[in-house]
Amino acid sequence: MAEKPSGNDDPSGLSAAEVRRTALYITLNQVPTGTVITYGQLADLAGLGRAARWVGRTLSQLPEGSSLPWHRVIAAGGRLSLPAGSVSGDEQRARLRAEGITVQNNRVDMRRHGWRPIEHCG
């Protein structure tokens, strides 16, 4: 007992980094269609605390077969972090629009599409 092999100490066979990344994928998968979420909130909901930066980087390094709604992840205030004109930026706008989300000037209405988990007191 009390063994701590440097590398992976997860009974599931997943490294700590893998678990974190998986948590992010799962949380991102929880985001319903036609809804958007911010990096900070996604990190918080994933249990990563305030690792908004880490989330942004992880999403930027997503594998080709992730099939995750990365386009639903935007910056705070409902602003798109991806610049219009870029491949991912253009695709993000197209996908959001295809889901019924109106994007104007790199801005999305969090009031209408902002994901609200259970909290309705506000």
Added chain:
DNA sequence: TCAAAGGCGCCAA
């Protein structure tokens, strides 16, 4: 083991 750098979004002025 410890230390430092990197990278990115968030907030403020």
Added chain:
DNA sequence: CTTGGCGCCTTTG
């Protein structure tokens, strides 16, 4: 709108 600073987590030597 632009710029600066912040703080945070991850990764590497």
